[in-house]
Each structure stands twice: as C-alpha cells, then as structure tokens.
Amino acid sequence: MSTARDVLTAVYKAFNDRDIERALGAMHPDVDWPNGMEGGCWHGQQAVRDYWTRQWGLIDPHVEPQRFSTDDTGRTVVDVHQVVRDREGRVLTDQMVQHIYVIQDGLIRRMEIRKSTPPSIAPG
Secondary structure (H helix, E strand, O other): OOOHHHHHHHHHHHHHHOOHHHHHOOEEEEEEEEOOOOOOEEEOHHHHHHHHHHHHHHEEEEEEEEEEEEOOOOOEEEEEEEEEEEOOOOEEEEEEEEEEEEEEOOEEEEEEEEEOOOOOOOOO
16 A cells, blocks of 8 residues: 555656656545646646646646654644746746645645745854
C-alpha cells in the first residue's frame, strides 16, 4: 500500500513531466482542486485536466516538494518550492508555498494552497 508521501511524490513528478493521465490517476474522481491562477476551486478530474491544459499553455510552473508533514487533523502538508516561468522562460514567481491534501482511500480527495510565511528572525 502506498503512503500519502509516495502518492504525492509521484503526482508532483507527473505534473512537472506534464503527464496529466498519470497525475489524474492518483486523484479521486470527484477531487476538489484549487485554481491557483484565478482563485476558486475545480471539481472533478475533467475540470482539473482542462485547468492544467489551459495553465500549461499560458505559463510553465514547476513544483518541488521539500518537506512532508501531517497536521493535527490528519491532512498531509507539503512545503513546496514553486517556480513559475512565462512561455519565454522568464521567472514570474519563485517562492515557497504549502499544499495541504486530504487523501481518501489512497487517492487525493482535496488540495488547498497556502502561502508559506518566511521564518521570523529575532533581533540578536
């Protein structure tokens, strides 16, 4: 049986490889997926497929998981280094974000995006 980390690592790789079929194979048919470009949420695998296809035509996002943890409600939290380039290769954003997942029966049921806040540095 795959762990949440195994499932998500494979999905990040599939996303970066632009392998929609492999990524969607790890999602619940009624997945809830955030629209990171305009806000809101997509519902279902076909909506995610359409969203990613449109997104990849406009920008070139790359996401690398840096750390996996579990919050107090059992959701999987992934600290992600996200670099988004325009179609000419210019960096639009280079930041850390958090992706929060609900995994149900080994499939992604829901994902949320939360901006990471940089650690505070206390004056010394």
